[in-house]
Amino acid sequence: xxxxxxxxxxxxxxxxxxxxxxxxxxxxxxxxxxxxxxxxxxxxxxxxxxxxxxxxxxxxxxxxxxxxxxxxxxxxxxxxxxxxxxxxxxxxxxxxxxxxxxxxxxxxxxxxxxxxxxxxxxxxxxxxxxxxxxxxxxxxxxxxxxxxxxxxxxxxxxxxxxxxxxxxxxxxxxxxxxxxxxxxxxxxxxxxxxxxxxxxxxxx
Numbered sequence: 756x757x758x759x760x761x762x763x764x765x766x767x768x769x770x771x772x773x774x775x776x777x778x779x780x781x782x783x784x785x786x787x788x789x790x791x792x793x794x795x796x797x798x799x800x801x802x803x804x805x806x807x808x809x810x811x812x813x814x815x816x817x818x819x820x821x822x823x824x825x826x827x828x829x830x831x832x833x834x835x836x837x838x839x840x841x842x843x844x845x846x847x848x849x850x851x852x853x854x855x856x857x858x859x860x861x862x863x864x865x866x867x868x869x870x871x872x873x874x875x876x877x878x879x880x881x882x883x884x885x886x887x888x889x890x891x892x893x894x895x896x897x898x899x900x901x902x903x904x905x906x907x908x909x910x911x912x913x914x915x916x917x918x919x920x921x922x923x924x925x926x927x928x929x930x931x932x933x934x935x936x937x938x939x940x941x942x943x944x945x946x947x948x949x950x951x952x953x954x955x956x957x958x959x
Contacts, residue, residue, distance in 0.1 A: 782921075829846075
């Protein structure tokens, strides 16, 4: 036994929750650093892409709402620290976007495919819109640029094609294609349930 809550009651283990949040923050840190360095390396303008929004979009599709909200807030702090924005701007924008995204989560059965792509586009668009509005409110920019907002949404959706497979393979994250129900002694794989007798568990 560890500090886990009752897994049979459907509550995630605390250690897994912390691990998933840390993975999300580290992924945001590393990918943001990469996209900040590439334009410098190739001498091009900065790319309007927000890896933090992509990571939080994945959390919205795969994690419980409260855990996803905590992840959004902490990832937002990482984004603010890296971008030099006022602390809390990205956290607020990500949490608000996450709450609005709950309206469309049920329409995305798996974090892959066209519906997932459209979800991330909408998520990135909404987050960029809120973030720019808040920055304009704080005097960090003149006004909201809708063209940039659309480009951010599109680039975030394209980035999700790369990041989502990586996040799916991250150990703490739940695997969409494999669900294990230890309480009922059943294994669910690709929608198929294989039931085992209790004697099989006792003899193993």
